[in-house]
Amino acid sequence: MKDISRSVPKEDHDEKVSGRALYASDIQMADMHYAKTIRSDRPHARLVRIEYPTLPDGYIIVDHTDITGANHVNMIFEDWPVFAAGVVKHVGEPIALVCGPDKQVIQSICEQVVIEYEDLEPVFEFQDSVVQKAFKKGDPDTAFSQAKEIVERVYETGYQEQAYIEPQGFVGYLEGEKKVTLIGSIQCPYYVKNAVMKTLACDPDDVRVIQAAVGGAFGGKEEFPSLMACQLAVAVLKLKKPIKMIYEREEDMIVTTKRHPSKTTMTAALDETGKVLAIKAHVALDAGAYIGLSGVVLSRAMLAVTAAYTIDHLDVSGDVYVTHTVPNGAFRGFGAPQMIFAIEMFMHHLAKHLDKDPFDFRKAHQAKQGDKTATSGIFRDPILMDAMIEKATNMSDYHRKVKAYAAPNVYRGIGMSWFLHGCGFTGSGESDHIKAKVRLRKTEKDHVYVLVAAVDMGQGAKTTLKKVVVETLGVPYHQVTFDHPDTDDVPDSGPTVASRTAMIVGGLLSQAAQTLKETWQKGKEQVVEKRYRQPDFVVWDEKHLRGDAYPAYSWGVNIVEVSVSPVTYDVKVENIWSVYDVGKALDERIVIGQADGGIAQGVAYGYLEVMQHKKGTIQHKNMTDYIIPTSVDMAPTETVIFDNPYALGPYGAKGVGELSLVGGAPAVALAIEQAIGRPIHKIPATPEMIMELIRHETT
Amino acid sequence: MKPLKFILNDQPVETHTNPSRRLLDVMRHDYGLTGSKEGCGEGECGACSVLLDGHAVNSCLLPLASVQGRQVTTIEGYAKTQRFAVLKQAMGEEGGSQCGICTPGFMIAIESLLKKHPKPTDQQIRIDLAGNLCRCTGYNMIIKAVKRAAKVGEGLW
Numbered sequence: 001m002k003d004i005s006r007s008v009p010k011e012d013h014d015e016k017v018s019g020r021a022l023y024a025s026d027i028q029m030a031d032m033h034y035a036k037t038i039r040s041d042r043p044h045a046r047l048v049r050i051e052y053p054t055l056p057d058g059y060i061i062v063d064h065t066d067i068t069g070a071n072h073v074n075m076i077f078e079d080w081p082v083f084a085a086g087v088v089k090h091v092g093e094p095i096a097l098v099c100g101p102d103k104q105v106i107q108s109i110c111e112q113v114v115i116e117y118e119d120l121e122p123v124f125e126f127q128d129s130v131v132q133k134a135f136k137k138g139d140p141d142t143a144f145s146q147a148k149e150i151v152e153r154v155y156e157t158g159y160q161e162q163a164y165i166e167p168q169g170f171v172g173y174l175e176g177e178k179k180v181t182l183i184g185s186i187q188c189p190y191y192v193k194n195a196v197m198k199t200l201a202c203d204p205d206d207v208r209v210i211q212a213a214v215g216g217a218f219g220g221k222e223e224f225p226s227l228m229a230c231q232l233a234v235a236v237l238k239l240k241k242p243i244k245m246i247y248e249r250e251e252d253m254i255v256t257t258k259r260h261p262s263k264t265t266m267t268a269a270l271d272e273t274g275k276v277l278a279i280k281a282h283v284a285l286d287a288g289a290y291i292g293l294s295g296v297v298l299s300r301a302m303l304a305v306t307a308a309y310t311i312d313h314l315d316v317s318g319d320v321y322v323t324h325t326v327p328n329g330a331f332r333g334f335g336a337p338q339m340i341f342a343i344e345m346f347m348h349h350l351a352k353h354l355d356k357d358p359f360d361f362r363k364a365h366q367a368k369q370g371d372k373t374a375t376s377g378i379f380r381d382p383i384l385m386d387a388m389i390e391k392a393t394n395m396s397d398y399h400r401k402v403k404a405y406a407a408p409n410v411y412r413g414i415g416m417s418w419f420l421h422g423c424g425f426t427g428s429g430e431s432d433h434i435k436a437k438v439r440l441r442k443t444e445k446d447h448v449y450v451l452v453a454a455v456d457m458g459q460g461a462k463t464t465l466k467k468v469v470v471e472t473l474g475v476p477y478h479q480v481t482f483d484h485p486d487t488d489d490v491p492d493s494g495p496t497v498a499s500r501t502a503m504i505v506g507g508l509l510s511q512a513a514q515t516l517k518e519t520w521q522k523g524k525e526q527v528v529e530k531r532y533r534q535p536d537f538v539v540w541d542e543k544h545l546r547g548d549a550y551p552a553y554s555w556g557v558n559i560v561e562v563s564v565s566p567v568t569y570d571v572k573v574e575n576i577w578s579v580y581d582v583g584k585a586l587d588e589r590i591v592i593g594q595a596d597g598g599i600a601q602g603v604a605y606g607y608l609e610v611m612q613h614k615k616g617t618i619q620h621k622n623m624t625d626y627i628i629p630t631s632v633d634m635a636p637t638e639t640v641i642f643d644n645p646y647a648l649g650p651y652g653a654k655g656v657g658e659l660s661l662v663g664g665a666p667a668v669a670l671a672i673e674q675a676i677g678r679p680i681h682k683i684p685a686t687p688e689m690i691m692e693l694i695r696h697e698t699t
Numbered sequence: 700m701k702p703l704k705f706i707l708n709d710q711p712v713e714t715h716t717n718p719s720r721r722l723l724d725v726m727r728h729d730y731g732l733t734g735s736k737e738g739c740g741e742g743e744c745g746a747c748s749v750l751l752d753g754h755a756v757n758s759c760l761l762p763l764a765s766v767q768g769r770q771v772t773t774i775e776g777y778a779k780t781q782r783f784a785v786l787k788q789a790m791g792e793e794g795g796s797q798c799g800i801c802t803p804g805f806m807i808a809i810e811s812l813l814k815k816h817p818k819p820t821d822q823q824i825r826i827d828l829a830g831n832l833c834r835c836t837g838y839n840m841i842i843k844a845v846k847r848a849a850k851v852g853e854g855l856w
Contacts (some may be wrong), residue, residue, distance in 0.1 A: 009791055016799025017787045017806060019734020019774035026733035163834055165738040165746055166800040215736070215800025216834050249739040458798025458835045589794040593840060597797065600837030623743035623832065630829040631838040636821075 004471060004651040005641075007589035011462040011482065012213075021213040024169035024185045025246045032171075035099040035235055035245040036106050038113050039255065040088035043124075043324040043616030045117035047086055050095065053112035059100035061109075062235045069201030073227045074194050077291035080327065082199055082230040088117075089289035090326050091617045092255035094227070099235050099243055122324035122616055126263060126284045131295040131320035133302060135545035137376050138313035140269075143278035147269035153349055155266065155342040156682040157665070159611035160259035160601075161620075162331055163628045166215020168225060168256060169246035172232040180233045181208040186225045187217045188495035189453045189485045195226035196233045207233070211484040214457035218601070219330035221457070222497050223293055224256050253621045257329030258611065260285040260297060264342035269313075274354040276365060278313035281305050283339060287320045288327035294320040297328075299426050301335030303374060303549045304662075307343045308385060308418040309362070310371040325616050330497065332598065336421060336662045337605060341683060344417045344666030349679060359402075362418065363389075377548035380537065384642050385418060385555055388579040391640055392416070392557040396577040401561065405674055412574075414561045415670025417663035422550030423655030424500040427540035436532040437491040438508040440469065440516050444525050448473065448516070450482040452493040454505045459657055460590035461501050467586060468506050468650045472513035491529065499655025502586055503552065503646070508532060510650035535648055552646045554659045555581040560603060560635075560667040564675040569687035569694070571607050571672055573635040580659060581644045584652030588641065595639045595660045602664020604629045606683045607672060705766045708732075708776025718764035723747045725763050726773055734774035734803045738832070745831030748804040749773050755811035757830075774803035777810060785852035786810070786844070795844035797835035805831050809845050813856040818849055 015021040038061075052061050064071050064083040073080045084095045098109045144150065170184035180200070186192055186209070193209045200207070209229070214221065232245050247256075267280040283301050287294035298318045305316050351361035367373075369383050393399055393416075401414045424430055439451040450469055456462040466482045473480070483489075493505050512530045519526065540547040559577040564570070576599055585591040608627055611620040620626035645652025665683050673680045678693040702713040707730065716725060726732040726749065735758055738746035742757040749758045750772035777783050786809060789795070796802040805828070812819060812827040819827070824842050833841065849856070 007794075010794075010796070012799065013791045013796060014787070016796050016802050017790055018778040018783075019732075019803035021799050022733070023736070023800060025737065026727075028731070028733075164798070164800075165744055165832060165834055166736065166798070167738075213800075214798060215738075216798040218834070249741070460797070593794045593797055593836060596837035596839050597835045601834070622741060623739040624741060628832060628834060629837070630832065631825040631842065632829045634838045637837065637839050 005585040005588045007587050008463065008467060010460060011466060012456060023166055023215050024171055024183060024212040027171045027183060027212065029171065029173060029242040031241055033099055033101050033239060033241045033243045034103050034106055035097045035232065035243050036110055037094045038096040038098065038110055040084060040093040040095060041091060042088055042117050042119060043091050043122040044120040045088050046120060047084065047088060047115065048118050049116040051114040053109060055109065056105065059098065059105065059109060060235070060239050061096050061098050062238055063096035066234050066238055067199055069199045073230060074198040075223055075292050076296060080227065080290035080292055082227065089324055092326060093289065094231065097231055097235050099239050124323050124325065124616065126286065126321045128322050129319040130291055130322050131298060133298055133545065134317040135375060136315050137372065137374060140278045140280060140313040140315035143313040144269045147277060148272045149270045150267060151270060151350060151353055152265065152267040153346055154681060155264045155345055157262045157338045157341055158684060159261055160331060160605050160609055161253060161611050161626055162218040162220030163626065164216030164218060164220055167247040167249055167252040168221065168228060170228055170232050171242060171244045172236040173242035174236055174240055175208070179206045179208060180236050181210065182229050182232060183210045183212050184225055184229060185214050185221055186211055187221045187455050187457060187497060189455070189487050190492040191223065191495055192226050192229045193487045196229050199230040200233055200237070208486065208488050210486045211455050214455060217457040218332045219334065219497070220256060222330035222495065224329065249623060250621050253626060254618045255326060257327055259331040260287065260294065260328040260338065262338035264339065266342055266346040268350055274356055276311055276350065279306065279311050280315040283318040285318070285320050286328060287322050288325045289322060290327045291320060291322065292327050293329050296426065297335040299545065301339040302545070303422065303426065304336040304339040305343060306374045307340050308367055308420050308555065309347065309365040310367040311365065314374055316374070325613055326618060332601065333658045333662045334498065336658065337602065337665060340417070340419045340662045341665045341669065345669060345680065348670055373549065375546050375549045381552060381646060382644060383555065384581050384644050388555065388557050388581060388642055389418065392559050392577055392579045395638055396559040396561065396575070398559055408677065411566050411675050412563045413671040413674030414559065415667045415674065416557065416559045417667040418557055419663040420553040420555050421499060421655060421659040421662055423503050423552045423554055424550060425498050426549055427542050428534065430504060430532055431534035434494040436494040436504055436508060438493045438505060438512055438530050439491050440512045440528045442516060442526040444523055446479065446522060448480045450480060450509065451490040452505055452509065453485045453490050454493055454501050455485060455496040457496065459594060460587065461496065464502060464586040464590060465506055465509055468510050469513045472510050473517050499658045502653045503649045503655055504532060506586065506650040506653060507648060551648065552654045554583070554654045554656065556659050556663055558599060558663040558667040560671045562668065562671040562675055564672060564690065569690040573603060573668065576603065576635050576637045578637065578639045578660065579642060581642045582656045582659065583646040583649050583654030584643055585641050586651060586653050591641055591656055592639055594656050596637050598660025599637060599664050600629050600634050602661040603668045606665030606668040607685045608633065610684055610686060703763060703767055705768060706770040708772055716763065719762050721759055722749065722761040722763055722766060723758040726758060732773045732775050736800050736803065738800065743832065745808060746801050746804040748807040748831065750777065750807055750811065753814060755808045774806060777807060782810060782852060782855050785855060786848045789844040789848035789851060793840045793844035793847055795836065795841040801831060801833045805833065805841060812845065813849060817856040819845060
């Protein structure tokens, strides 16, 4: 059999390279109308009075009074209004849409809307906890009472903006009298469909959601598009015309979800030999104005508490705080980057505190197959980290460099992170909430259609999922088609999130293809469906966060080398080396592409990407203010993929998408820490922060 | 009012539209050439790049008036060339395109770069492409694609 990892041409390469691929804003329809959002300019206020101007013919305004169903976006927490009603809780909160045929007229109508506010006291600090979670492993209380020494450190992370190059957007139109169709830049067709159904209080048949080509998402198009779609659906029903709503960059950056700022307190109980007996950890996340997915983000952060280490006794807790700022949400890594930054820095800082070699100290705590996970589940599968770490240190000449750069005034450093990422939804999420279903349909002409809700947003899902079907069936590529998902055609195979697409959806497709192959009847139409079943070994107690949080884990090692200018404190990333275990790469080139792109975002999170708000207003609101890496900033990468096939993954594949992001920040922060000889507790480590550290000798 | 005339993808065109409109909007709306994308609308991301007399420019910053009498090539026009075919192949083999929203702009920017430096060094590529943002790839696969295209297509640029 040929190796599944061998790369094939990307399914959508030609149309994307030539500019033929149609993104939401490229869609043209006769009689197209447009929409613009009227937004709050206050962080927290009562809406005392709203006065709309007299509208010219063909123009409408929709607000919460037009909603026939629920005025909230269907999510885990149902606290996020579709349109503000009575009160606004963040700058940029949507109040109404103005829709009509001419964008300039729409603009002028927006300018004539008068809103009278009564300002209320805004909160920007971690003070109003709305979600609390906690779990324990072993007996942390006894461990802490027996500790020879207790060491505590606090780690903070800032916002990160997904900065997909295509801003959010939809086109919506009516089919017949009451069916609303929405074509959009989305990760989760059924999240959008379910949200719109709730807001319109309509039947499933009356909402159709189709994915347009997606110009990058990274989590940013997981839940936010549901909000836009609900608003647009209400407008389409009222205006009865096609409406295009595309955000401009500034609007997108001010109002869409971002990575949660966090503050994590790590406390270690050490024994007389300097071993970590127990860790107490508390993570605080800033949800912004509405909770949305923040509780689940908190879970993933907490579950990553010991990352690639085994610590026998843990006391882990977390809070989600609401503040009067833009709601935060999904972003590649989903809570794990914040926690992995904290634990990786903490392990290094503990070693330094104990005057031990950080590499040896970390090695002594490394997780092994058979160990208990943070939530007292089991690491069942082989862990290749010894070999992976050796490979990474050899590739980068780590051990020599770490000694050489320890000399004073070298202004060069090398940092290393070890990490894992749980594949798929947490705990019983797949079996209880998602219940993924996939379908293969074979026509009379023996052509096979892949019918899943998984979205290709650049990560190559179209190519890899089709490849799984093609290779399993043993048919030529042109005999199989994978179109953009349309909820009228595809079953709900779940959202395109959580590093689940290759492993869960791909796994179901390989089962379906196997069944189709075994029952193949030439010249007959056939349909095969498969539904997800939780592996029997996965036992999870959601209430106590105990058991196997994930069926499988992907693993990684990142090494980053930097130089720091002693004059400007500018950081230059010189080189990046990575080693990953993703089970089995379904397509090597695509996995390396994910690795390169993920580490670029992860490293930039650690030193480059600065976003702040001032009294609730985002200050970095365009691509000039908010700096993402350019080709000059990004360093050369060298990446090695280890095979470690997972028995239940298609061809052995585990999760890929998020793994390459989560270790970037601590690796670059540790490199900077070495280069400047000062400990880092906060990211992004900007030149301003480095200057402060050097000038004030803070620890 | 006299019409504004220019060469669009090798064809002479005339238009009476408002000459202060952005070239990007005129391409996308009036001519249906949607291969040029709007990523930021302020000249930072390069997704809207087109060739103006063979050099890459941000069409979101360019009023239509400034193309009077000049040659405008969008990705749709460039896609008909042999150099594009070589570059497309190289981008595919090196994995230089993921979500694809920045890709047409990169193709235009790379064409402009290879005309200037037919055998570019890594540093020349990195500096020249710094006006085009990509959030998916981390650039290294794009840089490899440029080098592959330069090699495979030697003599074309």
